[in-house]
Structures are given as C-alpha cells and as structure tokens.
Amino acid sequence: MARGVRCLLALMAALFLAGTGAAVEGEIVFNLAVEPQTIDPVRNNAVDGSNVIFNLFDGLVRIGFDDAPEPGCAERWEVSEDGMTWTFHLRKGLKWSDGKPLTAEDFRYGLLRLLDARNASPNAYMAYFLKNGEAFFNGKAGSEDVGIDVPDDATLRLRLENPAPLMLDCLSFYAFAPARADVVEQDPRGWATKPESLVSNGPFVLSEWKHNSELTLTKNPNYWDADNVKIDKVRMVMITDSNTALAAFKAGKVDLLDRIPPQMTPQLIQSGEAKVAPALGTAFCVFNVARAPFDDPRVRKAFTLAIDRRTMVEKVTLGGQKPAVAFIPYGIPGAGSDRDFRAEGGTFLPERADPEAAKKLLAEAGYPDGKGFPKVAYKYNLSSTNKAIAEALQAMWKQNLGVEVELANEEWKVFLNTREQGDFQIARHAYVTIFFDAGSLLEGWVTGSPKNVARYSDPEYDALIRDSLKQMDRSKRMEDMHRAEAILMRDLPVLPLYFYSTPYMQSARVKGIYISPRSWVLFRGAEVAE
Structure with missing residues (x-):
C-alpha cells in the first residue's frame, strides 16, 4: 500500500474513531454505510433498510x-x-x-x-x-x-x-x-423511527438509534429461536465514505464491511484480506422516459451503446463484477433448476462501447455529434464508488457521443425521494433480486408500479409479467419473462452497467454471519470467536 494512502487512511481513521469505541465481547459492529430512509417493513425499498428489518422481524x-x-x-x-x-x-x-x-x-x-x-x-x-x-x-x-x-x-x-x-x-x-x-395506529408514520415504539418479533430488537451515526440491535429474549442467537448486540454504524470505513476496520473498530474502496479492492482480494460473496443484482442507470430528451428511445439506446461495460468493471468498480449484457444477471434459474436464465436468454448489449452506432442513433434523434443536445444531469447518491462510476459515465458520453452531462450528487434519503418523485433525467439505480427468480427484477417496470421510477409503460410487457405471476408451468413462466426482458431491452428505460458481486471484509473475531446472494446480512447465527 502506498505511503500516501496509508497516511490518508490513518487521518480518516483518527477522525472517525475519535467518536466510536471498539466492539466489546458479545457485540458485532457492521458498517451499514448510510442512514436508512425507513425501517418500516411495508415502506422500505432499499438494501440498507432490509438489513435492519430482516434482523428485527420474522415472518410466517x-x-x-x-x-x-x-x-x-x-x-x-x-x-x-x-x-x-x-x-x-x-x-x-x-x-x-x-x-x-x-x-x-x-x-x-x-x-x-x-x-x-x-x-x-x-x-x-x-x-x-x-x-x-x-x-x-x-x-x-x-x-x-x-x-x-x-x-x-x-x-x-x-x-x-x-x-x-x-x-x-x-x-x-x-x-x-x-x-x-x-x-x-398510535403513530402510523413514526412508530418505526424510535426504539421505544418499535416492537419486533425477530432475533433482535432496536435499542438505540443515533440518526446519521449508528443504530444498535440487541438480542430479543422473546424470540422463538432465541436459544440459537449467540450474540448480545449488533451495532450498525453509518460510515458513508468507504476509505474511512476501511480505516475503521483496520483499526479493529468495525467487524464487517461490504463496501470497500474500489481502487483498493483488487489488492485486498489478492492478499486474502477481502473475499467476494456471490450476489444476484444489477447496477444500472434509469431514464425518466416521461421527460425530454429521454422520451426518445433512440436517445436512450445511444446513451446505452456509448458505455464500455468491460472498462467499467476492469478499471472502475474493480470488485469482480461482470459487464451487464442484459438486465437479468447470471445465477438465476431458468426453465430448469440446472439451467441459467441469462444463459438461456443470451445477450442484448455489447460489453464494449459502440460509438459509431451510438452516434448514428443520436443523429437520427436530431443531435448529430451531440450538437444541440439539451442540458442534462446524472443524479446519484454520494459514495466513492458511485462518484467514480458517475465520472466514468460522464467521460464515456462525452467521448462517444459528444454530449456534456452534468453530475449531481445527493444525500441518500434525498436521492431516494428525488428518484421516487421522478425529479431526474437520468439517475443511478440498482436492483438486487428478492427471490431466485427473474420476475423479482422485472416486476418493477409494470405500468403504475411504485418501483417504476422510469415512468415506463408497455401493454405487452405488463401482460407478460401479470401472466408470469400466476403461471404454475415453469417453462411457460420462463417464456413470459424472457419475452418481457426482450421488450425491456428493446425500449431501454434502463441502462444496464454491471452484474453485482459483493467484496467484503470480516474480522477474524466473528463467524457465522450470513451474507445472502441477495445482499442481505443476517446476524441470527453469528458468534464472536475470541
């Protein structure tokens, strides 16, 4: 590790660690990274909130x-x-x-x-x-x-x-x-924001929430499976900057990171300090198809073909990700349990940029060599990885289309609201599969779905998804979803970038933490080994 990097890590660690203590016996510290917008089970729609909720509640x-x-x-x-x-x-x-x-x-x-x-x-x-x-x-x-x-x-x-x-x-x-x-009913909007009112039924209970700093889960003695919960406490800290988080991990103040600085990920994986967990998700940009200029599918396709996905994973994200040649990632079952949906469906997008085709489409839309293209902005929530991706996208659109795209970053909660309200032209997005099923990534683009921030609508797509939801014949369900994905990739309300992986670092003092391929972290089986 370069001396300058070591000094930077040491400085950031000092600033962060001044306000936090080391993990104690029976306690595990996990970097949640951001303040959840909500941990109300029916209102949450983000992985960070999911990681809290799954440890607080149990379903049937x-x-x-x-x-x-x-x-x-x-x-x-x-x-x-x-x-x-x-x-x-x-x-x-x-x-x-x-x-x-x-x-x-x-x-x-x-x-x-x-x-x-x-x-x-x-x-x-x-x-x-x-x-x-x-x-x-x-x-x-x-x-x-x-x-x-x-x-x-x-x-x-x-x-x-x-x-x-x-x-x-x-x-x-x-x-x-x-x-x-x-x-x-005493507080329909606020009951899940305070430890004193949030009652739960899972392995842990919310005992403290220092907003924008950390929240603490303690063992729930009334959990039906409490005998198998081995730890007393999970402290979830909110260190947004991945370099600061890494410094805290190296100082022994954090036990688990699942967001590592991209520029350091390869060497940490090579040294064995970091490992890569499988993940089933897709990182992508989302277009607001109800607003110009992205109401024109030719513009959306031009922006999509201008991206070099191979360069994105090899030079920017650096965490073992794969170029997203479609919307559904590898690893999700297809028509048979031994078949892969992505392998069945083939590819829709090139790994490398296709500037010639991209420029031709943009010219057909009325913007030859990017001339006359209106002012647009790419919005994203700030983290070192997201910033690096945004800058790479900006450079590729400039080089391959001749288009200037402004970058606008927002705090996580603000950004979620921005995206949900449709207050963007093009924005960062990502989906992690809810089930081992392609439908969980495709259902969100049905007309009128609260998840459909693109404002996309296609009657044939809607009909295919609705049929898949009740189709008990697996081969027919897969046929529905393959056809639906083809429509999505034709219209491109989304711009797939890469398929996820989860590089993570875990302290030797803990074991039994389960990192799901769906990016959820479960602590009910965790133990402190020391």
Whole structure:
C-alpha cells in the first residue's frame, strides 16, 4: 500500500474513531454505510433498510442459511388440493419483543398494511395473489373482502386470487412481517423511527438509534429461536465514505464491511484480506422516459451503446463484477433448476462501447455529434464508488457521443425521494433480486408500479409479467419473462452497467454471519470467536 494512502487512511481513521469505541465481547459492529430512509417493513425499498428489518422481524416463514424459505413463526402449513388455500399454524408461545402475545391477527394486520394504498408500499403488488388483494389496494374492495381468515389465535388461512408459484418466497420477504395495530395506529408514520415504539418479533430488537451515526440491535429474549442467537448486540454504524470505513476496520473498530474502496479492492482480494460473496443484482442507470430528451428511445439506446461495460468493471468498480449484457444477471434459474436464465436468454448489449452506432442513433434523434443536445444531469447518491462510476459515465458520453452531462450528487434519503418523485433525467439505480427468480427484477417496470421510477409503460410487457405471476408451468413462466426482458431491452428505460458481486471484509473475531446472494446480512447465527 502506498505511503500516501496509508497516511490518508490513518487521518480518516483518527477522525472517525475519535467518536466510536471498539466492539466489546458479545457485540458485532457492521458498517451499514448510510442512514436508512425507513425501517418500516411495508415502506422500505432499499438494501440498507432490509438489513435492519430482516434482523428485527420474522415472518410466517424465514430465509434459511441456504437462502430457501424455512419455517419461521409458522411451524407448519397445509395447502388445499387446488393450491388456492393455504393454512398456517403458528408456533406455541410466540411473543413480541415487549412480551405481549403474537397472534394470527397480527399477521392479518401486517398483510392489510402492505395492501393498504394509504401506506404506498412499493411492494404491495407482491401480495396481489391474495383474494381481492389488488381490488383492496385500488379501493374496489374492503379489508374484510381480502382472502385472510383468522380461525383462532394460532391459525392463519390465506385464500388466493390465483395460483402463486412464489408463495413461500413472498412470505419470507420482510414486507410480509406481522404488525401490532395498537402500536402502529398510535403513530402510523413514526412508530418505526424510535426504539421505544418499535416492537419486533425477530432475533433482535432496536435499542438505540443515533440518526446519521449508528443504530444498535440487541438480542430479543422473546424470540422463538432465541436459544440459537449467540450474540448480545449488533451495532450498525453509518460510515458513508468507504476509505474511512476501511480505516475503521483496520483499526479493529468495525467487524464487517461490504463496501470497500474500489481502487483498493483488487489488492485486498489478492492478499486474502477481502473475499467476494456471490450476489444476484444489477447496477444500472434509469431514464425518466416521461421527460425530454429521454422520451426518445433512440436517445436512450445511444446513451446505452456509448458505455464500455468491460472498462467499467476492469478499471472502475474493480470488485469482480461482470459487464451487464442484459438486465437479468447470471445465477438465476431458468426453465430448469440446472439451467441459467441469462444463459438461456443470451445477450442484448455489447460489453464494449459502440460509438459509431451510438452516434448514428443520436443523429437520427436530431443531435448529430451531440450538437444541440439539451442540458442534462446524472443524479446519484454520494459514495466513492458511485462518484467514480458517475465520472466514468460522464467521460464515456462525452467521448462517444459528444454530449456534456452534468453530475449531481445527493444525500441518500434525498436521492431516494428525488428518484421516487421522478425529479431526474437520468439517475443511478440498482436492483438486487428478492427471490431466485427473474420476475423479482422485472416486476418493477409494470405500468403504475411504485418501483417504476422510469415512468415506463408497455401493454405487452405488463401482460407478460401479470401472466408470469400466476403461471404454475415453469417453462411457460420462463417464456413470459424472457419475452418481457426482450421488450425491456428493446425500449431501454434502463441502462444496464454491471452484474453485482459483493467484496467484503470480516474480522477474524466473528463467524457465522450470513451474507445472502441477495445482499442481505443476517446476524441470527453469528458468534464472536475470541
């Protein structure tokens, strides 16, 4: 490591460590990196919030350490012969973190919160498999019409609108967590922002939240599987700058990093100090197709072909990523469990830039050699990696299109709101798959979806996705999704950059932390080894 870099790390470490202490026995420190916009299970739509929620809540089923759904609060379930009714039996003696009984009614209330349009959940569509779920969301049915029955405190029965091939996967997702009506209704917007009001039912409970600094999770003694939770506390610090975070790790103040300075990642991997976990996600730019000049598909394609994805992963991101030659990454199953969706679908985009084709498209759109192209800005949330990517994009668009693109960075919460409100022309984005299924990355671009920040709409695309959600024939589901991806890559409301990997560093003092390929970090099996 160069002397200058060492000095810089030492300076940043001194500044950060002046305000934090070393991890203590029974405690693990994880760099969450940013302040979550929310940790309300029905409102969250970001990986940072997910990493908090998954450690605070348990659903009817939970994510196992093989990433498959396994019994959670429900110890068993039965499915009717036609697959349209599922009956879940809760474990005996379930409790909330404050000691009050957890019942089937709490799961019913949590599901209705997810589907209640007033909560504007970005994941509400995932529960449309419930009878009248979508009708309730759209105000065409009452809550009493939704297919959720509670025969008794320990039994929850779900009646479906249509077959649901991903039923158990959905129920293991954090958005399907239970909720306490008496807590939520006292403060519908703020209950999940304060330790004193956030009751949970998972392995940990929120005990402290120093906003924009750190939050602390402590072991929940009322968790049904508390005997297998070996640590007392997880402290999640919010060090945005990856160089500062690395300095804190090297000083022994942080136990786990999953964001490493890109310029140092190769040497840290080579030395064995860092490892690379598999990840199923895609980093991309998103265009606002409702605003000029990106309402023209020729402009979107020109910007897409101007990017050299191979250079991006080899010279900029440096973490073992792969060039995104389509939207769905490698590693997601295709028509058969032994087949890969990406290998089946082939490639749609070149790894290398194609300046000639890009310039031709831009000229056809009325901007030969970039002349007359309006002022545009690329918006992103600030981190060293995001900044490096933004600068590389800016340079490629200038070199290969003759177009000047301004760069505008924003604090994470502000940026999320900017993107959700459509206050951008082109912006940073990324999706990590929710399930081992291509649909979880494609469903967000359906017309009217809260996740559809591109304002994209195509009737054929919508029909294919809707059919895939209820199609029990796996080969037909895959056919739907391959066709949908082809439409997405034709219209390009998104500009795929690279497929994720997760370089990380973990202290030798800890073990048993599970880093999911879906980028979620689970601490319920973690231990302090020293």
